[in-house]
Amino acid sequence: MLSRAKSKYIRVSPFKLRPIADVIRGLSVERALSWLKTHAMKKTRPITKTLLSAVANIGNVEAEGVSPESLVIKEIRIDQGPTISYFKPGSMGRAKPQTKRMSHIEITLGTKFKAGDSVKKQVKAVVVEKKTKAATVKKTKPVIKKVAKK
Numbered sequence: 001m002l003s004r005a006k007s008k009y010i011r012v013s014p015f016k017l018r019p020i021a022d023v024i025r026g027l028s029v030e031r032a033l034s035w036l037k038t039h040a041m042k043k044t045r046p047i048t049k050t051l052l053s054a055v056a057n058i059g060n061v062e063a064e065g066v067s068p069e070s071l072v073i074k075e076i077r078i079d080q081g082p083t084i085s086y087f088k089p090g091s092m093g094r095a096k097p098q099t100k101r102m103s104h105i106e107i108t109l110g111t112k113f114k115a116g117d118s119v120k121k122q123v124k125a126v127v128v129e130k131k132t133k134a135a136t137v138k139k140t141k142p143v144i145k146k147v148a149k150k
Contacts (some may be wrong), residue, residue, distance in 0.1 A: 001074065002066065005054035012098045014080045014103035021076045021105075029055060029071040029109065038093055046105060047076075054107045066111055078103055080100040090150035 010017075020043055024032040029051065036048045054069070081102035090096035 002071070002109050002111060003051050003054050003057040004094040004106065005057055006107075007046055007053075009081055010103050010105065011100065012043055013101040014078045015101070016043050016113045017047065017103055017105070020044060021078050023075060024051075025076050027073055028069065029073065030069065032073055038088075042121045047107075048105050050105045054109050058109070065103045070111045071109055073105070073107060075108040077106045077107070080104075089092060098120060 020036075020039075024035060024047070027035070032051060033048065036044045036051070051073070058066070058071075079103050083102070084100040086098050086100075087095040088098050
């Protein structure tokens with residue numbers, strides 16, 4: 001973990017924010033910011049602000065030996081905050097309950113590679129990572145057992 005930023009009590013439902021978070025999870029910071037800028041909606045603004053805050057929390061990036069291109073979104077969490085409940089008038093004089101949901105955003109940044117790694121080590125790490133991902137996918141396939149009928 002290189003840096004972290006939190007935003008709380010955002011007046012957007014977490015159900016609307018989670019699909020956006022799923023798209024940018026694991027992307028580099030530059031690519032994620034460009035994607036959020038391209039898809040400019042009200043929903044993307046709090047995620048963009050939190051991501052920029054996480055980048056600013058790193059401080060002097062060159063002093064720590066980290067290149068800005070190697071910053072990656074390691075973790076992005078969207079949790080549900082408190083719900084505001086109120087009533088609106090309904091038909092025939094009834095009161096209809098309404099709810100407004102809030103959300104909390106937490107973004108953790110990290111580096112893809114260490115600062116001292118050579119290019120060969122970085123390429124080797126990517127190849128090993130791809131192989132392990134493929135191996136875990138093969139292991140997690142569902143096993144169907146046949147049940148003998150009596």
